Amino acid sequence: MHKHIIKLRSSILVFLTHNMALPFLKFVRKPVPFPYTMAMLQNMPAGTLGNDLALFLQHKKLQLLPYYAKHDIKHILLQYDTTDEGEVSLQCFMLGNGHVSVPVAATVLYGFLTMPEYYKNFIAALKKGIVATNLKHWQWHNLLGEYSQHLTQLIYKNYNDRI
Numbered sequence: 001m002h003k004h005i006i007k008l009r010s011s012i013l014v015f016l017t018h019n020m021a022l023p024f025l026k027f028v029r030k031p032v033p034f035p036y037t038m039a040m041l042q043n044m045p046a047g048t049l050g051n052d053l054a055l056f057l058q059h060k061k062l063q064l065l066p067y068y069a070k071h072d073i074k075h076i077l078l079q080y081d082t083t084d085e086g087e088v089s090l091q092c093f094m095l096g097n098g099h100v101s102v103p104v105a106a107t108v109l110y111g112f113l114t115m116p117e118y119y120k121n122f123i124a125a126l127k128k129g130i131v132a133t134n135l136k137h138w139q140w141h142n143l144l145g146e147y148s149q150h151l152t153q154l155i156y157k158n159y160n161d162r163i
Helices: 002-029 038-042 049-060 069-078 084-096 102-114 116-131 148-162
Strands: none
Touching: 002 084, 002 102, 038 049, 049 069, 049 148, 069 084, 069 148, 084 102, 084 116, 102 116
């Protein structure tokens, strides 16, 4: 029974993010299309965010989605997996970092309501977001030639200084 609940919970989360939030954000925000192809990302130097994005997508067996690449970049730089726990943790980080939006709030609320076994991780991610470098003005698509490790260190510099 527990496995069925986890599977249902996961399906609902995927539906909410991919079928509700993505189309809503695309309509409301009118985002700039991702200017790179998978081949262009694969040809970037090893260790760069662009190349790491290509490797991430291949490893996770995901497609490069033009309006979702920024989200996948955040998974790489913030170091949260694409599991249910990782998705909600990423959004907790973003909420703590000052990114307040309907999809972020909905994902965080959904996670707290349905995934009590991960409360500690969600709260830790929220705290990390509060202390980490503010990402509000980062131009994600312009960072693809930068080295991922360096960007992650910049994000967590304030956090690591406090530990």
